Amino acid sequence: MTPRQSSSSSSSSRSLSRRHFLRGAGVALGLPWLESVNAWGSTVQGKAGAAAATGAPRRFAAMFMGNGVNPHHWGATNGANGLDLMKTLSPLEPIKDKLLVFKGLWNPTTVMGPGGHYPKMNLLSGLTVKQTTTDVQVGTTMDQLMAQQIGKHTPASSIVLGTEGPRYSTDSGFTSIYSAYISWSSPTTPAPKEIYPQQAFDQLFDDGSKRRRDKSVLDTVLSDANSLRGKVSGRDAHKLDEYFTSVRELEQRIEKADQFSKANTNGHGWQPTVTAPTFARPEAGIPADVRDHLKLQLDIMVLAFQMDRTRIATMMLNNDLSGMNFGFLGNIKGGQHELSHHANDPERLDMYQRVNQYHMQLLSETLQKMDGTNEGERSLLDNSMIMFCSSLWDGNAHDSKQLPILLAGGGGGTIKGNRMLDYSKNENRKLCRLHLAVMDRMGVKMNQFGDADTALTDLA
Template sequence: MKSSSQFSRRQFLRGAGIMLGLPWFESVSSFGAPVVKGTPQAPRRLGICFFGNGVNPHHWGASNGPGGIEFLQTLKPLEPVKNKVMVFKGLWNPSTVAGPGGHYPKMNILSGLKVKQTTTDVEVGLTMDQIIAAKVGQNTPVASLAIGTEGPKYSTDSGYTSLYSAYLSWSSPTTPAPKEIYPQQAFDQLFDDGSKRARDKSVLDLVMQDASSLRGKLSRRDGQKLDEYLTSVRELEQRIARAEKLSTAEASTRGWQPSVKTPWLARPASGIPAQQEEHVKLMLDIMVLAFQMDRTRVVTNMLTNDLSGMNFGFLGIKGGQHELSHHANDAERLAAYQKGNEYMVKVWSEALQKMEATNEGERSLLDNSMIVLTSSLFDGNAHDSTQLPLVLAGGGGGTLRGGRYFDYSKDENRKLCRLHLALMDRMGVKTSHFGDADNPLSDLA
């Protein structure tokens, strides 16, 4: 990790428990609810769900049959929403194959750029979810939400820090977006009754008082550093003001009202749930509820970290997920690994079904969303990232046609960032280039 002197002002505020999103750029227009024939429509949402340690390649995938998409064993829990699902084969990030390392260099799923080989000054690249959040986040109390079930564990391998394995979303090329693993705190970020904003304001008051007292004592160079720090403070002030405005004038600012008005999920207990399955499901429920109530339109959800040792004993299996991923084709361990894969798809499917059951007028919440499920490896046993397990659910507000399987394995331009460009475009971010790609996938509609 970086020494304290290397951390930015923005990181300091995050460390103090204050979350900062990307700054809003005046040159980027607002993206609220679309209007069709004068009537505001439900907005689009993006969710990226991740689980670590890859998949059993023998049972992951699909095909196009006479009755539509046909799933292999691991994806069969998606049957209830099969017409809203796309399965991709062959997409990848070419930068993951260069250099040493088994897991850590592959954690560039949402940036496509090369992961820096380092144990100190980490760098992955600004991720597509944060670019989208910078545009759509002005219309919701929370610009984006990064959640998960496991925090970082500090170690190194082949010259890489394990910090990479714990983060999917990066708010700058060198700064991971703060990830909340405590369900109660994730819930409170979304459904603040005003008390959290009051606490943040009190912290800001103290910061500003300290800054004022220092101003006359600093050199010119230190004064410049203080100005940089106060820029981050002002960003937080703007975020608090936006949240207050949205909470008191939702109808006028949004132009569209969500069908779910109050949380159906009780405020979770403090701490980490004792049972892993409860933790995973809670974080998925929080994602669904956030979308239902339009508290945020961008979520990244790490169901497990990469290299996760999470033990799903409740499935009747023994051993942590990382251990089981290196099954060496041992029948018992491979069967246990397969059970873990199927469980991840099952709970993800249950979340999709809740979204499908949420009516938003002409479409369901799932129809208005784009929800990705993926891992950073395909064959976990071989650390193979030359293709990635990838499923996309939802209709993207009528811009995606599900129930199909896409095989890009023989396409010379099978870069994962082409999918990101297609998703970014549907979320209102128009750009000709992202990561290592300069044209989007064009056959999804």
């Protein structure tokens, strides 16, 4: 990949390297990033996704949109100049050189057993969603497996964001909890999702006061929970044990954040160019305007990557079966889930289409912001992999025989964009093969994940 240089850089300045500059200066001090000097060197990944001494790290994010897509206008073809994007993906035109569009990938387990939405919510695990209203099970997801290894290098192992909390109902023997989470820290425990921008902001950029308050709350919670031991059934005792595990994970996150705060370094030589929040702490509560809510959460995700507060993120733009209203787009009636069941009515299909395109506009703005963040030889987007996904292909038919999957970013120079990769006629078209390829690029080596034992090999 060609190094990113300013138009004013001379040929002689482009030939400078960090080592040459330090020798010439006769000092042993670290340099800030300079446009005319290759101060960070190549981005070489070390063990578990850690950056080499002079390289920027790789990041991964999964972005989810509920209720499927309009299959008539989703996708792309390979043309003479790369991707020819269909209508829904047209907002991604400015960034298509760093975009892969996948066709035909699926999770085979979603077409077995009962239908509907909930059994399809295994996008990041590939395992069967347990039909239950109590003891939920999906499988540990790939983002959290990476966080377990890569998270030791950052104050937060991962950040899990959304805009809607869980709702409580059942359908076809499944609990609606499934519709509210794509990230699971264990097979039976969804990773806590933060829907309040201020709390998400504090979780990543707090000065220590919030962590101290959290410790106090945890002490009280643990005291109350411990008092229940011996007073509950065996089943509830098991649930308490799982609860204690989650609390301990939170304690460990708080302790680690404190350690990073005191050390004031990520410990890997490389330092981010953005060292303080670039926007004000959000107001308390959930923004009244859904547009503000969505953009705030996405801005927090990007800022977390810019400041190297975490290298793993998931963002649910909305829940599956979401009733989110998009009336601000003009003459749109009904919630998103209702619109997805358009029954091919032209008016409702048009409204659904505009909602789909709005999500692509949000994705495009986020990707362009990342591409505009310079990290020396590459941009933040070049050093990242951003996966966009939905759990249904045709929302109207609950069809998951293929899934709408995009992958943006360069993966630290390991991914070649501006292509559509068609697996529709490939017998081994499992989505988990893509997950294996992503995890490998993040330095997490696995022989098998979910239902796949081979990674996709044609991303570069």
